[in-house]
Amino acid sequence: MDNKIITVTSPLLPDLKEFDKYLEDIWQRKWLTNNGHYHQELEKALADYLGVKYISLFTNGTLPLITALQALRITGEVITTPYSFVATTHSIWWNGLKPVFVDVEEGTGNIDPEKIEAAITPHTTAIMPVHVYGTPCNMARIQEIADIYGLKVIYDAAHAFGVTANGKSVLENGDMSTLSFHATKVYTTVEGGALICRDEATKKRIDYLKNFGFANEVTVVAPGINSKMDEIRAAYGLLNLKQVDSAIAQRKHIAELYRKALSGITGIRLLSNEEGVRHNYSYFPIFVTEEYGMSRDALYEKLKENNILGRRYFYPLISDFPMYRGLESANPMNLPIATKLAQQVICLPIYAGLLDTDVERIISLIV
Numbered sequence: 001m002d003n004k005i006i007t008v009t010s011p012l013l014p015d016l017k018e019f020d021k022y023l024e025d026i027w028q029r030k031w032l033t034n035n036g037h038y039h040q041e042l043e044k045a046l047a048d049y050l051g052v053k054y055i056s057l058f059t060n061g062t063l064p065l066i067t068a069l070q071a072l073r074i075t076g077e078v079i080t081t082p083y084s085f086v087a088t089t090h091s092i093w094w095n096g097l098k099p100v101f102v103d104v105e106e107g108t109g110n111i112d113p114e115k116i117e118a119a120i121t122p123h124t125t126a127i128m129p130v131h132v133y134g135t136p137c138n139m140a141r142i143q144e145i146a147d148i149y150g151l152k153v154i155y156d157a158a159h160a161f162g163v164t165a166n167g168k169s170v171l172e173n174g175d176m177s178t179l180s181f182h183a184t185k186v187y188t189t190v191e192g193g194a195l196i197c198r199d200e201a202t203k204k205r206i207d208y209l210k211n212f213g214f215a216n217e218v219t220v221v222a223p224g225i226n227s228k229m230d231e232i233r234a235a236y237g238l239l240n241l242k243q244v245d246s247a248i249a250q251r252k253h254i255a256e257l258y259r260k261a262l263s264g265i266t267g268i269r270l271l272s273n274e275e276g277v278r279h280n281y282s283y284f285p286i287f288v289t290e291e292y293g294m295s296r297d298a299l300y301e302k303l304k305e306n307n308i309l310g311r312r313y314f315y316p317l318i319s320d321f322p323m324y325r326g327l328e329s330a331n332p333m334n335l336p337i338a339t340k341l342a343q344q345v346i347c348l349p350i351y352a353g354l355l356d357t358d359v360e361r362i363i364s365l366i367v
C-alpha cells in the first residue's frame with residue numbers, strides 16, 4: 001500500500017522569497033490594515049482578472065454573504081439551497097431572516113429555478129443561489145423570476161472564481177455575488193473573500209459596512225462590522241494571482257484524466273461539461289448510484305483505507321442540521337434530489353501539484 005496521504009485539496013502557496021519581499025515592504029510602510037497599499041492593489045488586480053467593475057475585499061467568504069443581506073436591507077424570508085456549505089444558510093440566520101429551502105437540479109446540483117415560485121410567500125424578499133462546484137446556475141431564469149416578484153438575487157459564488165459563461169463573468173449576475181478565498185479554494189489569500197456589486201454607490205455602502213460603518217473619522221452611517229482584509233493577506237493574494245491560471249490549467253488536466261477513465265463506469269455518474277462555460281475545475285464530484293457494486297460510504301472508506309481522503313461534499317445537507325431541520329422547507333420530502341445527491345457524492349482529490357501517478361492510483365481504486 002502507498003503510504004502517502006492524498007487529501008481532497010492542497011493550498012496554493014506563493015513563492016516564499018517573493019512573499020518575503022512583500023513582507024519587507026509592509027514592514028517598511030508600517031501600515032498593516034485599513035485599506036492599505038496592497039489591499040487597494042489587490043482590489044484593482046482582482047477586478048481586472050475577474051472582469052468585474054465593483055469588488056470589495058473581505059477577511060473571509062462568509063462575511064460578504066452576511067454583508068450583502070445587510071447592504072440590500074433584506075427582510076423576512078430568503079429562498080436558498082440545502083445543497084451547499086453551511087455558511088450560505090448561516091449568513092441568512094445571522095441576519096435574523098428565515099431561510100426557505102428549495103430543491104436542486106440533478107444535472108448540476110444547483111437550485112432548481114422551476115421550484116422557486118412555489119416557495120415564494122408575501123415575506124420573500126431575496127433568493128440566494130449557489131454556483132455549486134463552479135457550474136453556473138440558470139441565471140437567466142432566476143433573474144426572470146426575481147424580476148416578476150421584485151426579489152433581490154445574491155449569488156454565493158464561493159466555488160466560481162474566474163468562471164465565465166458565454167465570455168462573461170458569472171459574478172456580474174444578480175444584485176451581488178460573493179467569493180471565498182479560503183485555503184481550500186482554487187484561489188486563496190489564506191482566509192479571505194470578496195463582495196461584487198453593480199454600482200459605485202453600493203460599493204461605497206459595502207465598504208462602510210465592512211469597516212464598522214465609518215464614513216469618516218467622526219461619522220458612522222451604518223451598523224457595520226469589521227471584515228477588512230489586512231495587508232499580509234492582500235500581498236499573499238497578489239502573488240497567488242500570478243499563478244492561478246497555471247493552477248487552473250493543472251486542475252483541468254486532472255479533471256480530464258478522471259473524466260476519461262470514469263465516464264464509462266457503471267454506477268458512477270459525472271457532471272457534464274456545460275457549453276460556453278470556462279470552468280475553474282474547483283471540484284471533481286462523482287455520484288455513486290445503486291448500479292455501482294458498493295455503497296457510496298463503502299467506496300469512501302475504501303479510498304480512505306488507501307490513504308485517499310475524498311470528501312462527501314455536500315453531506316449532510318444544510319437542512320438536516322439541528323438548527324434548520326425543524327423548518328417546514330427542510331423536510332426531506334421537499335428536497336428529494338438534494339437528499340439523493342448528498343447520499344451519492346464523493347469529491348475526488350484535485351489540485352495543482354497532484355501527480356498523474358496519484359490520479360491513476362485513485363482511478364484504479366474506483367474502476
Ligand SMILES: *Cc1c(COP(=O)(O)O)cnc(C)c1O
Nearest residue numbers: 060061062085087158180181182
Ligand atoms: C467556502 C464557502 C463559503 C465560506 O467561505 P469562507 O471563506 O470559508 O468563510 C461559503 N459558501 C460556499 C459555497 C463555500 O464553499
